[in-house]
Amino acid sequence: MKRPTIHDVAAAAGVSRGTVSRLLNGDKYVSPAARVAIERAISETGYVVNRAARSLVTQRTGSVAMVLSEPHEKLFEDPNYSTLIRVAIRMLAERDLSLVMMLAGDEGDRERVVRYVRGGHADGVLLVSTHAGDPLVETLGSGGLPAVSCGAVIGHENVIPYAAADERLGARQMTEYFVSRGRKRIAMITGPMDTPGGIQRLEGFAEVLGRKATQKLIAHGDWTQASGERAMTELLARSPDIDAVFVASDLMAAGALAALRAAGRRVPDDVAVGGFDDSSVAVSTHPPLTTIRQPLAEMAQETMRLLFALLDGAAHVDPVILPTELVVRESA
Amino acid sequence: MKRPTIHDVAAAAGVSRGTVSRLLNGDKYVSPAARVAIERAISETGYVVNRAARSLVTQRTGSVAMVLSEPHEKLFEDPNYSTLIRVAIRMLAERDLSLVMMLAGDEGDRERVVRYVRGGHADGVLLVSTHAGDPLVETLGSGGLPAVSCGAVIGHENVIPYAAADERLGARQMTEYFVSRGRKRIAMITGPMDTPGGIQRLEGFAEVLGRKATQKLIAHGDWTQASGERAMTELLARSPDIDAVFVASDLMAAGALAALRAAGRRVPDDVAVGGFDDSSVAVSTHPPLTTIRQPLAEMAQETMRLLFALLDGAAHVDPVILPTELVVRESA
DNA sequence: GAAGCTTCTGTGAACGTGCACAGTAACGCC
């Protein structure tokens, strides 16, 4: 039982291939009579266009590659991913494009991705969460293929367009909130300093506190809960009089809470804790976390819009920066 | 600057298309001399096979569709997904297959998926997390295309092969642990009763407790944290003398902890709490959750193996059930 | 030395589509 081709549809509708093809591709020159005949023939035969054949002649594939360049273990810890995937699939589907997932965690993966993309197997690339110095970006950016990123790509802001949350604003919002509540000794636990979130959240923090943001009050984590706990312990040892701590992610904040509890500090009475992300962890901790919400859905949507603009032939698009929002719960 | 074709490679290597094609497809009849010449020509020209052209003649696409049939909002709350996606991409890549993501949350989506798959745009289907009575399963299962599921598909166990954790075993492990620690009034908060996890975890619980598993001690949730909190409150109202509760997911268990705290019960002193999944939430709660670990990576691997077996032409494969493991932390 | 293997190679056809082009009919306009 062979699948019907455009030929079969044409025969069933009593027209030629060309006319069917024109209807399929939205050409305006199709008579009403032909139109209904073809539409009926299509539904009768159950015809579905053969993408391979189409690709062969159009030189387009009808698919976009989503490249996840996190090291494998950390993959998907970020709620960012799930939203982006969901939004991407939806928006691509509207254009009859499909989403192909690729990993770029190690060198072998990266080579595979480059081969795939350079081989013309995707019409565009959706980059996710690349750290500074990622060699993939260079290769893809110069590949001539439309590529965008959800979240800024450090060191390549001008190569790869992106949509991102205003990380600095978020950090300022939290820090200013601490200040407005009368906190005096405000510390920070940052993310890795080779990621946008790591760098820019610290920048926002420092912008508000100025000279009061001393090295002594800053510790670094790697986004994991364990690292948050470690960093908090370290901060308490260095500066026992801390009365607030801004943690660059909710997961690390959960770790910080554990460290504070172990040290006998009450939250928020003794030490106020602020997280970042408004992830599901934020409401499962005790107390629930005051945190910064990123507009994940809008970020994803804007990222896709940028990609579509490039796919439609735009030579250049500007990055999009979206505002964050302070979510007050019980930890601060 | 056109992309090199197999023709160009053949010319550069001084052989014919056929020989290059044979090398590419692993045919054994290629002389050593031709082999090196072609390999050099390939790397010199940067040739990458055109999948569209290949598909056209082989009738295979080189891609597998992952169909996510959860309603959109809940998507990816399950840590199961991320592991499966990661493992799937890796294992598919080894066979030079790519992973195409599709949503099947509503009717429109589902129709799209069926069209896509029926249209021959994928060589196989990877089904994820379908509830009972999902119409998609019927359609895909009878479509003649290789299809497997990660996690059992209720009501279609014989239609779609699957790899899953032994949910019942996990529930028994937790319940037996409660019993062995001298807990007398053991309650349960289940998942939705149209999911394998909802049904089978309750079954395991009931298997251990027998007649002691009364309706009064059972409440239902929908996997969300809020539902866990609600269910716990309800249970406390119905049976104030509860001294243990088995919650069918960690996220719901986090909600249950909040309800217990609100009711002034100490965990685990007054009430022991057991979760399920060993997700990241399990260690961010206070106290950390005693829970059941599912072998997510193995489940994903076995699922892929089943799919590969079908792709390789196996007429039938048996489901794979993998054992769970009790992880003791502080909540019980 | 003929016949039969094995090993290797080249060639034509086919896969299903979009696109450029040629062509036809109807219509309005002077």
Add this chain to the structure above:
DNA sequence: GGCGTTACTGTGCACGTTCACAGAAGCTTC
């Protein structure tokens, strides 16, 4: 009634690959 324009249709070709087939060359066997 000739001419340009608009609306529509059919046809040949090209896209890059695999596959079946035919055939050549070298080796073994009788």
